[in-house]
Amino acid sequence: xxxxxxxxxxxxxxxxxxxxxFGVAQIMLFLSIAILVIVVAVPVLLIFFNAFWxxxxxxxxxxxxxxxxxxxxxxxxxxxxxxxxxTLGSTIVxxxxxxxxxxxxxxxKTFMKSMFLVPFMLPSFIGALAxxxxxxxxxxxxxxxxxxxxxxxxxxxxxxxxxxxxLVEVMYLxxxxxxxxxxxxxxxxxxxxxxxxxxxxxxxxxxRKITIPLVLPSILSGALLIxxxxxxxxxxxxxxxxxxxxxxxxxLIYQRIHQSGGSFDSIRTGTVLATVLVVSAALIxxxxxxxxxxxxxxxxGGKSFRPMELKLRTLRIPLFIFCLVYIGFTIVLPxxxxxxxxxxxxxxxxxxxxNLSLKNYKFILFDYKVTKDAIWNSITLGLGAALITMFAGGxxxxxxxxxxxxxxGILEFLGMLPFSVPxxxxxxxxxxxxxxxxxxxxxxxxxIILVAYIARYMAFSLKANSAALEQVHDSLVEAARSCGxxxxxxxxxxxxxxxxxxxxxAFFLIFLPSLRELTVSIMLYAPTTRTIGVAIxxxxxxxxxVVSAALxxxxxxLIIVGDTLINRFTKKAGA
Amino acid sequence: xxxxxxxxxxxxxxxVTAVNALSLEIGKGECFSMLGPSGCGKTxxxxxxxxxEDLSDGEIYVGDRLLSSPERNYxxxxxxxNFGMVFQAFAIWPHLxxxxxxxFPLRIRKLPAAEIxxxxxxxxxxxxxxxxxxxxxxxxxxxxxxxxxLARALAxxxxxxxxxxxxxxxxxxxxxEMRFEIxxxxxxxxxxxxxxxxxxxxxxxxxxxxxxxxxxxxxQIDTPLNVYTNPANKFVFSFIGLSNFLDIVCTDxxxxxxxxxxxxxxxxxxxxxxxxxKALSLASRPSExxxxxxxxxxxxxxxVNRKAFLGEIIDYQIKIGEQEIRVQKGRxxxxxxxxxxxxxxxxxxxxxxxxx
Numbered sequence: 001x002x003x004x005x006x007x008x009x010x011x012x013x014x015x016x017x018x019x020x021x022f023g024v025a026q027i028m029l030f031l032s033i034a035i036l037v038i039v040v041a042v043p044v045l046l047i048f049f050n051a052f053w054x055x056x057x058x059x060x061x062x063x064x065x066x067x068x069x070x071x072x073x074x075x076x077x078x079x080x081x082x083x084x085x086x087t088l089g090s091t092i093v094x095x096x097x098x099x100x101x102x103x104x105x106x107x108x109k110t111f112m113k114s115m116f117l118v119p120f121m122l123p124s125f126i127g128a129l130a131x132x133x134x135x136x137x138x139x140x141x142x143x144x145x146x147x148x149x150x151x152x153x154x155x156x157x158x159x160x161x162x163x164x165x166x167l168v169e170v171m172y173l174x175x176x177x178x179x180x181x182x183x184x185x186x187x188x189x190x191x192x193x194x195x196x197x198x199x200x201x202x203x204x205x206x207x208r209k210i211t212i213p214l215v216l217p218s219i220l221s222g223a224l225l226i227x228x229x230x231x232x233x234x235x236x237x238x239x240x241x242x243x244x245x246x247x248x249x250x251x252l253i254y255q256r257i258h259q260s261g262g263s264f265d266s267i268r269t270g271t272v273l274a275t276v277l278v279v280s281a282a283l284i285x286x287x288x289x290x291x292x293x294x295x296x297x298x299x300x301g302g303k304s305f306r307p308m309e310l311k312l313r314t315l316r317i318p319l320f321i322f323c324l325v326y327i328g329f330t331i332v333l334p335x336x337x338x339x340x341x342x343x344x345x346x347x348x349x350x351x352x353x354x355n356l357s358l359k360n361y362k363f364i365l366f367d368y369k370v371t372k373d374a375i376w377n378s379i380t381l382g383l384g385a386a387l388i389t390m391f392a393g394g395x396x397x398x399x400x401x402x403x404x405x406x407x408x409g410i411l412e413f414l415g416m417l418p419f420s421v422p423x424x425x426x427x428x429x430x431x432x433x434x435x436x437x438x439x440x441x442x443x444x445x446x447x448i449i450l451v452a453y454i455a456r457y458m459a460f461s462l463k464a465n466s467a468a469l470e471q472v473h474d475s476l477v478e479a480a481r482s483c484g485x486x487x488x489x490x491x492x493x494x495x496x497x498x499x500x501x502x503x504x505x506a507f508f509l510i511f512l513p514s515l516r517e518l519t520v521s522i523m524l525y526a527p528t529t530r531t532i533g534v535a536i537x538x539x540x541x542x543x544x545x546v547v548s549a550a551l552x553x554x555x556x557x558l559i560i561v562g563d564t565l566i567n568r569f570t571k572k573a574g575a
Numbered sequence: 576x577x578x579x580x581x582x583x584x585x586x587x588x589x590x591v592t593a594v595n596a597l598s599l600e601i602g603k604g605e606c607f608s609m610l611g612p613s614g615c616g617k618t619x620x621x622x623x624x625x626x627x628e629d630l631s632d633g634e635i636y637v638g639d640r641l642l643s644s645p646e647r648n649y650x651x652x653x654x655x656x657n658f659g660m661v662f663q664a665f666a667i668w669p670h671l672x673x674x675x676x677x678x679f680p681l682r683i684r685k686l687p688a689a690e691i692x693x694x695x696x697x698x699x700x701x702x703x704x705x706x707x708x709x710x711x712x713x714x715x716x717x718x719x720x721x722x723x724x725l726a727r728a729l730a731x732x733x734x735x736x737x738x739x740x741x742x743x744x745x746x747x748x749x750x751x752e753m754r755f756e757i758x759x760x761x762x763x764x765x766x767x768x769x770x771x772x773x774x775x776x777x778x779x780x781x782x783x784x785x786x787x788x789x790x791x792x793x794x795q796i797d798t799p800l801n802v803y804t805n806p807a808n809k810f811v812f813s814f815i816g817l818s819n820f821l822d823i824v825c826t827d828x829x830x831x832x833x834x835x836x837x838x839x840x841x842x843x844x845x846x847x848x849x850x851x852x853k854a855l856s857l858a859s860r861p862s863e864x865x866x867x868x869x870x871x872x873x874x875x876x877x878x879v880n881r882k883a884f885l886g887e888i889i890d891y892q893i894k895i896g897e898q899e900i901r902v903q904k905g906r907x908x909x910x911x912x913x914x915x916x917x918x919x920x921x922x923x924x925x926x927x928x929x930x931x
């Protein structure tokens with residue numbers, strides 16, 4: 001196709017049109033590779049380099065030694081325990097709720113479904129803060145209530161424990177499985193189950209022998225996503241684990257770097273731990289792709305009759321109440337606690353009208369420099385990172401998806417990197433790369449956080465942009481070229497308008513999470529470059545519980561308002 | 576002897592009545608088709624027989640066994656009905672091999688291993704699938720998948736086979752071939768068929784009787800020949816086969832083709848019971864119209880608008896007054912050329928009430 005259009009153009013007088021586009025393609029390819037190398041590859045390579053090379057020599061023995069040190073070893077095991085527990089719990093919870101809202105006659109299913117997706121929006125470390133206020137062994141509201149009113153001698157539940165951490169992570173991570181399984185169950189051809197029924201199988205047998213095997217790839221892929229996220233998860237463990245000395249890999253990296261102010265030993269431990277994280281992340285992603293490519297059955301059907309709904313009968317109301325209680329307990333209660341504590345004069349006072357006011361909220365928004373700075377920093381960082389990453393990701397995706405240039409393979413490989421590099425690894429990497437050792441010192445400035453955000457969110461942008469680009473069929477571009485448009489005109493008038501929704505999606509996919517970001521910025525902040533997440537976390541560590549809760553409340557409002565606006569906006573754009 | 580009995584079966588989805596007071600009886604070993612445009616209620620009816628939909632009113636029996644009756648609050652779930660069913664989208668389980676797909680209903684019934692093997696192999700042999708038994712169904716063509724679905728439905732040796740547009744996902748050539756395979760299997764196993772389709776040729780070729788349905792209401796239940804030659808109403812006439820309709824206006828006891836001044840010829844007059852009406856519709860089949868000489872009795876005068884060569888037949892568009900009808904003739908028969916005036920005579924005209 002494309003050769004024939006070029007043949008038609010060249011005799012018409014446009015001299016050497018193919019060759020000039022070749023040049024543009026080369027420039028775009030070069031720029032794309034440069035961006036990914038500088039922003040993502042160099043930091044990661046520096047981590048590997050620092051982990052394995054000591055005094056210019058390859059040194060594996062020290063790496064093993066560091067891993068076997070009691071503290072690092074313990075952190076590795078903890079990461080594994082917490083991630084396994086979280087994955088198992090989230091998979092069970094997510095699959096169960098997904099089945100409940102898609103395959104049964106549970107009342108108010110659509111409402112329930114949207115409620116189960118709310119934890120996607122809520123930052124888990126804010127959730128962890130709320131649960132700390134509710135269930136810390138001695139001062140937690142629930143524990144105090146049971147000790148005071150029911151004569152308990154000890155706490156009802158100690159949130160500063162493996163169980164506590166796992167439970168909180170499950171509450172905020174299960175939507176990853178939920179949304180995948182919901183999607184699979186909704187797309188699944190209902191006649192696959194009906195034909196089993198007419199064959200004589202009861203609902204229980206169908207669920208076991210037909211439904212579960214068919215959605216298993218989705219369940220597993222969601223589970224692996226949670227595993228990946230939980231292994232590299234900082235917030236919950238930082239808030240709930242440190243009290244009892246429970247560290248996982250990211251929190252230990254943070255603690256080492258933070259305490260030692262960047263000494264050689266701590267950096268080295270950090271890089272070794274980060275290497276372990278990268279390797280396990282790569283392994284998980286490889287596994288996930290394998291499962292998806294092998295077991296992804298074509299289960300989408302033709303005629304779409306409503307799928308069979310299991311009549312829950314006597315269980316209908318109890319399960320409905322169970323869902324309400326679950327939502328109330330995991331979403332409403334923590335949110336309310338955050339806002340209430342944010343309104344208290346001093347932490348520890350009872351929730352009475354005289355003790356509650358909006359003073360803290362006013363204070364953090366208008367008077368307190370630390371929080372004012374933090375809000376400003378987060379918003380500007382978010383906007384900057386989102387804009388830059390949106391355009392850079394758009395260009396890189398375009399080269400990967402649409403262009404036929406030599407050397408694209410390198411870019412495809414580099415493009416996979418951002419997906420498998422966890423936040424704390426990126427943070428450590430940018431410290432190594434931009435800490436002044438190689439000429440540019442961004443350390444302690446806001447720019448280092450910006451660079452880290454770009455690296456961290458590049459994956460989101462690549463995903464959204466390439467999805468949009470894959471929708472633009474090559475023939476559309478070829479049609480424009482055959483009408484006489486140059487490559488730039490085609491890009492500007494045809495491709496860009498078509499991928500604009502994808503680019504916008506990328507923008508918001510970056511802007512909103514960056515408002516609540518903690519893992520990266522906690523490793524990189526200086527006194528004046530705190531983000532909202534850092535401010536909430538550090539204020540809480542300093543015992544400023546009420547101010548920290550008030551700021552968390554503001555963050556929640558920002559996030560929820562932003563998400564709602566975007567949902568409405570993208571729905572309109574889609575229609 | 577009637578085998579399947581639907582009594583006054585009604586289904587409402589909220590305000591919409593999908594099936595309205597449908598009663599019918601289907602004999603043992605009969606092939607019964609339900610035909611109609613999409614949304615006419617034919618699939619809903621089949622799904623009620625299968626047990627996937629509750630009834631709003633009425634009763635369904637097989638033999639003297641009650642299947643569904645909302646009045647008596649009785650409902651036998653689909654897995655207990657012992658039917659075979661084939662779906663439009665095949666519904667072959669991709670995680671099981673061809674053999675396991677077919678053996679599934681037998682395993683559910685906990686038959687002895689030897690029995691399962693024998694019956695599965697029988698069903699696979701009848702559908703020519705023995706050599707791919709161990710394969711994954713993902714590798715099969717559309718026709719192959721539909722054979723697996725048939726084999727799976729056959730395995731339990733059901734009395735009743737429910738077929739829900741089983742051929743509409745296949746390409747036309749394969750569709751014709753599979754029609755006869757289904758018919759052969761019926762002859763061999765002797766089950767009754769309820770066949771839902773919107774393809775009239777399929778229904779004609781397979782069925783002993785056809786039910787034509789529109790908006791949940793039965794229009795006609797009859798043999799294929801009778802449905803074609805004696806359609807019960809205008810809808811059936813238009814739905815089965817090609818059809819022409821001419822609007823007729825009646826004034827002062829005379830009938831005119833709308834838009835024409837000449838009254839209809841003497842031999843082409845509305846039947847007694849329809850003479851009072853102001854507007855009538857004159858229906859004819861394109862293949863049942865002859866070109867005749869001008870003064871033949873009952874001839875209508877018109878002009879050839881268009882003449883299209885369709886291979887074995889030639890399709891004429893004739894303008895009569897301000898309306899058009901189609902005439903189809905074999906390619907060897909002589910006929911007028913475009914622009915020429917001509918006279919046509921309807922061999923079997925039908926009269927229906929028109930829209931006033």
